[in-house]
Amino acid sequence: MKKSKLYLVATPIGNLNEISKRALDVLNMVDVIACEDTRNTLKLLTHFDIHTKMISYHNFNEEIKTKEIIDLLKDDKNVALVSDAGYPLISDPGYELVNEVINEGFEITTISGPNAALNALVASGLDNKHFMFYGFLNSKPSQAKKELEALKDFPYTIIFYEAPHRINKTLNIVLEVLGDRRAVIARELTKIHEEFIRDNLSELIKLENLKGEIVLLIEGKKQTEEIDYDEVEKELKSLIDKGESIKEAVNKISIKYKANKNRLKDMIYDKH
Ligand code: SAM
Numbered sequence: 001m002k003k004s005k006l007y008l009v010a011t012p013i014g015n016l017n018e019i020s021k022r023a024l025d026v027l028n029m030v031d032v033i034a035c036e037d038t039r040n041t042l043k044l045l046t047h048f049d050i051h052t053k054m055i056s057y058h059n060f061n062e063e064i065k066t067k068e069i070i071d072l073l074k075d076d077k078n079v080a081l082v083s084d085a086g087y088p089l090i091s092d093p094g095y096e097l098v099n100e101v102i103n104e105g106f107e108i109t110t111i112s113g114p115n116a117a118l119n120a121l122v123a124s125g126l127d128n129k130h131f132m133f134y135g136f137l138n139s140k141p142s143q144a145k146k147e148l149e150a151l152k153d154f155p156y157t158i159i160f161y162e163a164p165h166r167i168n169k170t171l172n173i174v175l176e177v178l179g180d181r182r183a184v185i186a187r188e189l190t191k192i193h194e195e196f197i198r199d200n201l202s203e204l205i206k207l208e209n210l211k212g213e214i215v216l217l218i219e220g221k222k223q224t225e226e227i228d229y230d231e232v233e234k235e236l237k238s239l240i241d242k243g244e245s246i247k248e249a250v251n252k253i254s255i256k257y258k259a260n261k262n263r264l265k266d267m268i269y270d271k272h
Contacts, residue, residue, distance in 0.1 A: 004073045006101045007080040008094065010087045010113025013213075014191035016047055023111045024048055031077035034069055036093055040084045057081065059093050066097045073106045086115045091135040091161050117159045120186035120215035125198055127220065130156040139166065141173055148177040156220040167210050174218060175201040182219040188212040224258070232257050233267050240268065 007026050012018045027033060027050050034057035035041035041054060057065045069079050083092035101108055117133050134151070137144040137160060151158055162170050167185070174183070183204055185197040193212065197204065201218075232253060239249040250264045 002073070002106050004076050004078050005107045005109055006069070006073065006097070007078065007109050007111055008088050008098070009080045009082050009111040010115065011041075011044060011082050011085060013085045013114045013116050013119070013189055014194075016044065018114050018190055019044075019048075020111065020113060023113055024050070026080055026111050027052060027082075029078065030080040032069075032072055033080045033082060034065065034097075036083040036088070041082055044082075052080075057093060057097065062093060062096050066100050069097060070100055070104055073101065073104070080111075087113070090115060090117070090133075114190065116161065116186075116189055116213070116215050119189045120184070120196075120217055121157065121159060123196055124157070124184040124186065124217045126157045126182065126184060126217050128157065131159060132156060133159045136161050137170060137173075141169065144170065144173050145177055148174060152178060153221050155223055158218045158220065160216040160218070162214050162216050164211050164214055167214050167216065168205065168207070170216065171201060171205045171207075174216075175205055178218060178221075184217040185210065186215040186217065189215070227257050227259050229259075229263075229267075232259055232264070236264060236267060 007030060009023050009026055011023070027045065027048075030052060033041065033045075033052050033054045035054050036056075036058050038054045038056050045052065045054075055065065055068065057069070072079050081088045081094050081097060083089075083094070086092070088094040089098065098108060121128050121131060132151075132154060134147075137147050160170070171183075178201075180200050180202045183199065183201050185195075185204060185207075187193070187195045187197070187210065191212070197207065236249055236253050239252065240246060244252070246265070246268055250261055250268075253259060253264055254261045
């Protein structure tokens with residue numbers, strides 16, 4: 001059994017106190033911490049007086065660093081992977097490494113911590129029973145529109161990450177493709193200026209100068225209510241029994257329940 005492990009350690013998304021005792025223990029215990037940006041992680045380590053060796057692991061050196069980390073594991077060294085904030089791999093590097101570590105038969109453990117999407121979701125007030133985490137839309141508007149087209153009929157809350165300089169453009173594109181829905185901007189989570197702005201997209205597009213880190217949550221497509229055809233049939237029959245013509249009764253009921261007229265007529269001709 002291979003002893004060394006890769007630890008995926010979630011780190012704070014703002015407030016440095018949001019890190020678990022276990023995460024600090026692991027960052028102290030491992031032989032090497034692979035960081036998205038060593039300068040950034042150094043601030044965290046310095047704050048908690050941790051002196052573990054760091055190496056860089058980011059989008060542009062993934063392949064070569066994956067090999068280096070596998071060699072460390074083969075050498076019985078424990079390695080932690082961290083990103084600049086939140087969970088590694090969640091809109092952050094690490095996917096290639098995790099797969100290679102699995103292929104090589106080493107164990108992987110996750111050390112829980114903050115994640116911007118979940119922090120935003122639970123306080124958003126939008127449906128959280130089912131939801132989709134989408135991450136970043138493509139930065140090219142034409143591509144972003146295509147991505148949104150594919151999400152148009154998704155009935156549950158959708159969570160996007162977005163940069164402050166693009167948020168206004170993105171809100172406009174989302175409004176154009178998905179229509180005017182309830183939405184929430186969750187800004188600067190866990191920080192001093194944390195803010196939740198809950199409104200319809202048509203109002204949110206009017207906001208100017210949104211700063212800081214942003215999660216955008218959009219209500220899913222509303223389902224048309226299911227028609228209770230037993231109820232509809234009873235009401236239709238009752239109108240006719242009271243003397244309404246079939247045409248009038250069908251018209252009234254089809255408007256009230258948004259029911260198909262032919263289906264209503266079939267009900268009558270089957271029964272009368
Ligand atoms: N790995 C991170 C996680 O688990 O949440 C996400 C990293 S991703 C590169 C960075 C994006 O996450 C930001 O552009 C923003 O959309 C969101 N984000 C990160 N920290 C945030 C915060 N404190 N408040 C709001 N959004 C945040």
